Amino acid sequence: MSKTFLIDTTRCTACRGCQLACKEWNDLPANETKQRGSHQNPPDLNPNNYKIVRFHEHLDADNNVVWNFFPDQCRHCLTPVCVDVADMVVPGAFIKDAATGAVLVTEKCAQIPEDALESIRNACPYDIPRYEPKSKRFTKCDMCVDRLRAGLVPMCVKTCPTGAMAFGERKEMLDLAQKRLAAARERFPKAHLADADSVSVIYLLAEEKEYYHQYASFM
């Protein structure tokens, strides 16, 4: 049975505990960043950040400030396009772990010719994988499969203090998602579950995806 995340953005405080915990668990070095007039840092996913919290602010129809937070990571699609596209170039460079549903990159990435890199990256509807030329690997969230095998939940979920992130069996998470959605709709009539039928990382968004991130959802 595959595993699923529920990320309820209406509970997220953008503390970035998940972003940091992900780096710590995966032993990723810090990037040298700059203040560019935004709290979102690093500005984008990169080989040293498999997960970042994106910030988006706008005024609603009543001129109230709305500040949305979006902890962005690989969605571990139920039918991952990246696996199909990579398979056409180097079979087994991207795989889907049967036990968990995690989409993983393998050492076979090193065999991918340079001119094929862009097409594999572009295959992702969520703009997730990043290529690290030194190790010749695509980098992205691996659902903490090492932790899962040890009976632990992913590091980001473990760290989340406000209950924005939940993780478990798919059915259980879908049930929880419906419950949370019903609660969220009381305040946010446009609340919805992003691409719930096709991904293992389901986001509960309070409003349209453009108020979060260009690639927040596919549909």
Next chain:
Amino acid sequence: MTNHWIDIKNADAVLIIGSNAAEHHPVAFKWIMKAKDNGAALMHVDPKFSRTSARCDFHVPLRSGTDIAFLGGMLRYILEKELHHKEYVLNYTNASFIVGKDYAFEDGLFSGYDPKSRTYDRSKWAFEKGPDGAPLRDESLKHERCVFNLMKKHYDRYTLKTVSDVTGVSEQNLLRVYDTFCATGKPDKAGTILYALGWTQHTVGVQNIRTSALIQLLLGNIGIAGGGINALRGEPNVQGSTDHALLYHILPGYIALPQADWQTLEQFNKANTPVTALKNSANWWGNRPKYMASLLKGWYGDEATPENDFCYGLLPKGEKNEDYSYMYVMDKMYHGKMKGGFIFGVNPMNSFPHTNKMRKALDNLDWMVCSELHHSETSDNWQRPGVDPKACKTEVFLLPSAHRVEKAGTISNSGRWLQWFDKAVEPGGEARNFADIFVPLINRLRALYQAEGGVLPEALLKLNWPEKFDPEEWARRINGMFWADTKVGNKLYKRGQQVPAFGALQTDGSTSSLNWLYCGSYTEEEGNKSKRRDPSQTPMQARIGLFPNWSWCWPVNRRILYNRASVDVNGKPWNPDKTVIVWQDGKWVGDVPDGPWPPMSDPKGKLPFIMNTDGYAQLYGPGRLDGPFPEHYEPVETPLAAHPFSKQLRSPVYKFHTSDMDVFAKAADPRYPIVLTTYSMTEHWCGGGETRNVPNLLECEPQLYIEMSHELAKEKGIKNGDGVIVESARGRVEAIAMVTIRIRPFTVMGKTVHLVGMPFAYGWTTPKCGDSTNRLTVAAYDPNTTIPEAKACCVNIRKADKLTEIA
């Protein structure tokens, strides 16, 4: 906190004001989210829309430094609409007390003001007393000088229009908060107020908090589940270090610092032991001599005897009216009146206001000892940018300090829970924890005094001092022990055994306790209670998330302070669904009650506010230096030349220094028209001395920024991400512009007032990140606590041609 973190979930309304709870308490914020899940209304009142505001039902922007005006308007609203909890106010507060004829309030000044000394003669504010010395009360609340009517009169000026004009909050937004929060005046509703440094760091800091006390008492929100006034404590161990007297004006357990007028213990006790004429007042501080004697016994052990005043004479005595706070220490240092010193656990060259003066002051030391995890702006002040290291005479000793995970001991959290932490790893290299530096240092000094003598060697030589530091042993000493075989009830305790609770502390030298509040935390019967991790509870306790067997909290494991006010005079809870305590079959059930006495209706009953001499909570508080009722005054640096509440623009009694460097913008100074407020953030801890050395945190928040509105940015020709020069009357700081809708211009007294916000987490020892924001902030202080006004000053900004501090 009067209550505790978990208890926030019981609230029907949560007012976060003077705090950015989600960013500064990201883990504990889950209890606020729980309140929301349970249907509570969450409100954030703060100059800037932050991550806290994002999770609240609504955010109300408030001009920094106008909290009393904002809350004064709420007081008027409650009184006008009679939303207060009438039975509670009458029975448990001093609303009915009659104030003496000498009290007056005229145009911003209370009676008894002396402009020369900038102080009040507080005797003018006293209550009227009967022949027996008891305060006179009018239970009909009709007397024109009863507290209730004086309060009504005082806040009558705080109309929606006036408050809106001064605070910059629209009348609609004022009403939104007032309506929502004041709905908790109903007996079965609870509202909590959460605050932090956004309230304390003002020249009216104490009165900001007093205003919340007035509101919460009127609404009957003190003592109940989901209520209270809750200070969100930041750095561990702020609560514990306050309890144990890190502050300059008290000894451990909130006992006054001995003064020069009190040369003997008898004189000390006479001045510090309140007496009440009310028979139903517990007047708990009447026990103070027991706590003082036990403290001295803890310090001096067998050397402390009744014959020698328990060595009271060896304690240093403060001079009358002398201020020993850190800002006064730094001013002395600036004037060359100090030769050397120890700076532990603080980075004043980044975190204290008016940092340019601080940095110059430190240059005057001959020697300085710092203990730090990393080099800091303080330890390395001698080689700061723009200064020739060779010109600095200070000899600096930098002692490597252990990290908090490298030591064992207790931390007291905001809810007063005493929690034991084990050491995770040994300190690296030569690093030591503070006590392993301090205990041997004192032993070295003792050896020197022993060998060479000196002035008053007994002060150190008579100390009951260990050879080596052992945290477990100190936990025992803090609780206290018997120094003679003693019977408590039916049980005999031997000399050397632990005192079971502070009720057993004595004045005769038979007991010691290094802090009476913590007496009961480490007993013969149950051992070290800070280590308890037992979640068991009764069904009644489960309903309000009360875990009496998890750790331990002061006093006597009482989780909600003043809980006897959560019941009516017959001991019946105002809200039976969220019972804190209840009188059942002749005893109290639930939390540990504020004293064992039966309910108030019983002739043996006592008033619930047992720490106040007369047992009633003080709507009118004649003890503070700046007035018995909170009154709005502008910050010392203000964009206004006048305000409508009175002619008294600023607090008449705020403190300040007068050195050549202590300069202030004048009121409505055209050179500095913009309000600056300062803050911390999730990613860096306080001044950032530790976290700037954690690369992953620096990656998230790498450089100093200044948050400003689009309107101001446009006016100044500044674009998002541009370098900006920020200037105040005291300094100049570089920052990166963060142009955002989260800060909006205020309309104040019909004019547009801009506000900008900056974190204070950056300092020059971290390359290219910027330097101390506090070079801008103002050295003006609250008269009661001398806390500096770091949350409000006036600045100007312009686009930078080039940056030298940030790259």
